[in-house]
Amino acid sequence: MELIVAIAIGVLTGSGVWLLLRPRTFQVIVGLSLIGYGVNLFIFSMGRLRANAPPVLQAGAVLNPADHADPIPQALVLTAIVIGFATTALFLVVLLVSRGLTGSDHVDGREPN
Amino acid sequence: MEAAGHLIVMPIVLPLAAGAFLLLLDERRHVIKAVISIMSTLALMVVAIALLGSADNATASSGAATNSVYLLGNWPAPFGIVLVLDRLSALMLVLTSVLALASLAFSLARWHKAGPHFHTLFQLLLMGLNGAFLTGDLFNLFVFFEVLLAASYGLVLHGSGPLRVKAGLHYIAVNLAASSLFLIGVSLIYGVTGTLNMADLAQRIPAVPAQDRMLLEAGAAVLGIAFLVKAGMWPLGFWLPGAYSAAAAPVAAIFVILTKVGFYVLLRLSLLLFGVDAGATAGFGDAWLLFGGMATIAFGAIGVLASQAVSRLAGFSILVSSGTLLAAIGMADARVTAGALFYMVSSTLTIGAFFLLIELVERVQDPAANVLSVTMEAYSDDTQEDVADEEVGVAIPGTLAVLGICFAACGLLLAGLPPLSGFVGKFALLTAMVRPEPVADGVVVAGSTWVLVALLILSGLCALIATMRAGMQIFWAPIEGTVPRVLLLEIAPVAFLLTLCLVIAVQGGQIMRYMEATAQALHSPSGYVRDVLSAQPTPGPNAPSDK
Numbered sequence: 001m002e003l004i005v006a007i008a009i010g011v012l013t014g015s016g017v018w019l020l021l022r023p024r025t026f027q028v029i030v031g032l033s034l035i036g037y038g039v040n041l042f043i044f045s046m047g048r049l050r051a052n053a054p055p056v057l058q059a060g061a062v063l064n065p066a067d068h069a070d071p072i073p074q075a076l077v078l079t080a081i082v083i084g085f086a087t088t089a090l091f092l093v094v095l096l097v098s099r100g101l102t103g104s105d106h107v108d109g110r111e112p113n
Numbered sequence: 114m115e116a117a118g119h120l121i122v123m124p125i126v127l128p129l130a131a132g133a134f135l136l137l138l139d140e141r142r143h144v145i146k147a148v149i150s151i152m153s154t155l156a157l158m159v160v161a162i163a164l165l166g167s168a169d170n171a172t173a174s175s176g177a178a179t180n181s182v183y184l185l186g187n188w189p190a191p192f193g194i195v196l197v198l199d200r201l202s203a204l205m206l207v208l209t210s211v212l213a214l215a216s217l218a219f220s221l222a223r224w225h226k227a228g229p230h231f232h233t234l235f236q237l238l239l240m241g242l243n244g245a246f247l248t249g250d251l252f253n254l255f256v257f258f259e260v261l262l263a264a265s266y267g268l269v270l271h272g273s274g275p276l277r278v279k280a281g282l283h284y285i286a287v288n289l290a291a292s293s294l295f296l297i298g299v300s301l302i303y304g305v306t307g308t309l310n311m312a313d314l315a316q317r318i319p320a321v322p323a324q325d326r327m328l329l330e331a332g333a334a335v336l337g338i339a340f341l342v343k344a345g346m347w348p349l350g351f352w353l354p355g356a357y358s359a360a361a362a363p364v365a366a367i368f369v370i371l372t373k374v375g376f377y378v379l380l381r382l383s384l385l386l387f388g389v390d391a392g393a394t395a396g397f398g399d400a401w402l403l404f405g406g407m408a409t410i411a412f413g414a415i416g417v418l419a420s421q422a423v424s425r426l427a428g429f430s431i432l433v434s435s436g437t438l439l440a441a442i443g444m445a446d447a448r449v450t451a452g453a454l455f456y457m458v459s460s461t462l463t464i465g466a467f468f469l470l471i472e473l474v475e476r477v478q479d480p481a482a483n484v485l486s487v488t489m490e491a492y493s494d495d496t497q498e499d500v501a502d503e504e505v506g507v508a509i510p511g512t513l514a515v516l517g518i519c520f521a522a523c524g525l526l527l528a529g530l531p532p533l534s535g536f537v538g539k540f541a542l543l544t545a546m547v548r549p550e551p552v553a554d555g556v557v558v559a560g561s562t563w564v565l566v567a568l569l570i571l572s573g574l575c576a577l578i579a580t581m582r583a584g585m586q587i588f589w590a591p592i593e594g595t596v597p598r599v600l601l602l603e604i605a606p607v608a609f610l611l612t613l614c615l616v617i618a619v620q621g622g623q624i625m626r627y628m629e630a631t632a633q634a635l636h637s638p639s640g641y642v643r644d645v646l647s648a649q650p651t652p653g654p655n656a657p658s659d660k
Contacts, residue, residue, distance in 0.1 A: 039297055043296060046301065072309070079252070086263065087263065087289055090266055097278050098278045098282050109282075
C-alpha cells in the first residue's frame with residue numbers, strides 16, 4: 001500500500017510541476033490542481049497508512065490507541081481540500097479575465113515572438 | 114475569564130465581523146461602507162495598542178516573560194488551537210493597524226470606488242494578518258495565511274486592467290505553489306513529531322531520534338521555502354516588484370506588511386523550534402538565511418538602481434528591506450534581532466508611505482519624462498481614467514512643495530540617513546553586528562558579517578542615488594500645464610506615516626528598550642513554551658469535561 005500511495009503522490013506532483021511550468025494558463029491551473037491532489041494524499045499519508053482502523057473514538061468503549069487511525073491528518077486534509085478548491089476557483093476566474101482582456105491564454109498575456 | 118482576557122481574539126473577530134457585514138450592503142452605498150471600514154480599522158488600532166501595553170506591562174511587573182495565552186474553544190494547549198500574545202505579535206498587530214489605517218484613509222479619496230468589495234477584502238486581509246501574528250498553531254497559521262492570501266488575490270486585482278490581471282495571475286500562481294509547499298512542510302513536521310502546536314513542537318524537537326532528524330529538517334526547510342517566497346528572498350522574489358508596482362497604491366501600501374509576515378514567521382519559528390534549546394538541530398537554516406538575505410540585499414539594490422518607474426523602485430526597496438531582515442535572523446544574535454525589529458517598523462512605515470506618495474507624484478510627472486510609463490500605457494487601456502472623474506474634497510495648497518518634502522523624507526528614510534528613523538534602525542543593526550557583546554579584545558567579527566555590513570551601507574547608497582535621480586526627474590524637470598490636484602485626504606496618510614517615522618526616531622530610546630526586551634524573550638523561548646503549555650482552561654458551565 002505504501003508503495004502505491006508513494007508512486008501516486010510522485011506521479012501527481014511530478015505531472016503537476018511539469019504543467020505548472022508550461023506557458024498556457026489552462027496548463028498552469030491543471031498543474032496546480034494536480035499538485036494539490038498530491039499534497040492532499042501526502043498529508044493523509046503522514047498520519048501513517050492504516051487499513052480498517054476508525055479515526056473516531058467510540059464513547060464508552062475500552063480505548064486502545066493502537067486500534068485507531070490518526071484523525072488529525074484527516075481533519076487537516078479536509079481543510080486543505082476546501083481551501084484548495086476555493087483558490088482553484090478563484091484562479092480560474094482570473095484566468096478567464098486574463099483571456100478576455102488580452103485575447104491570449106499565454107501566462108504573460110501575449111504570445112512570444 | 115474576565116472581559117479583558119477576550120481582547121486577544123478581538124483583532125481577528127472584529128475585521129471578520131466588519132468584513133462579513135460589509136458584504137450585505139449594496140455596492141453603491143460608498144459612504145456607509147467607508148465609515149464602517151474606517152471605524153473597524155480605528156477600533157483595531159485601539160485594541161492593538163491596548164494589547165501592546167498589556168504585553169509590555171505583563172513582563173515589566175513579574176520579571177519573567179509572561180505571554181497571554183487564549184485557548185480557543187477552551188481546550189488546553191497541545192490539543193486545542195491557542196492564540197498567543199507576546200511582545201512580537203503585539204508589535205506586529207500595532208504595525209498592521211497603523212499601516213491599514215493610512216492605506217484605508219488614502220483609498221477613500223478615490224480608489225475604494227474602483228472595483229467591488231474593496232472594503233470587505235481589506236477587512237478580511239486584516240483578519241488574516243492579525244490571525245497569522247497571533248496564532249500558536251502551525252496548521253492554524255496555514256489557514257490564516259490562506260485567508261490573507263485569498264483577500265490579497267482580490268485586492269491585487271482591484272481596479273482591474275490587463276497589467277493588473279497579468280501581475281495578479283503571476284502572483285496567484287506563485288502563492289498557490291508556495292501554499293502547497295507550506296502544507297508539505299507542515300505535514301512532514303507533523304509526521305515526525307506528532308504535534309502542530311508551536312510550543313509543543315519546541316519541546317519535542319530536541320527529543321527527535323537521530324534517524325528522523327533528516328525528515329524533520331526536510332520538513333522545516335520546505336516550510337521555510339514557503340515563507341521565503343512570501344518574504345521575497347532571492348531567488349524566490351522575482352514576482353514581488355511586478356505584483357506590487359501593478360497594484361493600486363493603497364493596496365501596495367498594505368501589501369508591504371505581507372512580506373513582513375514571512376519575516377515574522379521565520380523569526381518566530383527559527384528561534385522557537387531551532388533556537389538555543391533545540392539540541393542537535395539548533396541553529397538550523399541560519400546560514401541559509403544569512404547568505405540568502407545578503408543575496409537579496411544585493412539583488413534589491415541593483416534593482417533599485419535599474420528601476421525606471423518609481424513604483425518598481427519601491428518594489429525593489431521592499432526586497433532590500435526583506436533581505437536585511439532575513440540576514441539579521443541568520444545572525445541569530447539577540448542584539449541584532451532587536452535592531453532588525455526597529456528597522457522593520459521603520460522600513461514598513463516608510464515603504465508604505467512611499468507607495469502612497471508615488472501615486473500622487475506620478476500625477477506631477479510629465480509622461481514624456483518616463484519612457485517606461487509611456488510603454489506601459491501603450492499596453493494597457495488606461496485604468497486610471499474611469500476613477501479619475503468625480504473628485505471631491507479639499508485640494509492642498511503648495512502641492513509641489515509638500516510632495517517634494519515628503520519625497521525627500523522617503524529618500525532619507527530608505528537610504529537610512531539621519532535625522533529620521535531609518536538611520537536609527539540601520540545604526541542599531543550595524544552596531545550590534547560589528548561590536549558583539551560581551552565586548553572583549555579576542556572577539557573577532559566574522560568575514561560574512563563584514564560583507565553584510567558593506568552590503569547594508571551600499572544598499573543605502575543605491576537607494577539614495579535612485580531616489581535622488583527619480584526626484585530630479587519628477588520635480589526639477591520642466592512641467593507643462595497645471596500643477597496636479599492632490600486632496601488633503603490623500604496627502605494626510607503619507608504625512609501621518611512619515612511623522613510616525615520621526616516620532617519613533619525621537620522616542621528611539623524607549624522603543625529600542627521594547628525591541629530589546631522582545632528580542633531577549635525570543636532568544637530564550639522556554640518562557641513562551643512554559644506559558645503556552647501551562648495555560649489552564651477556564652472552568653465553567655460549558656467546560657468540555659462531558660466530552
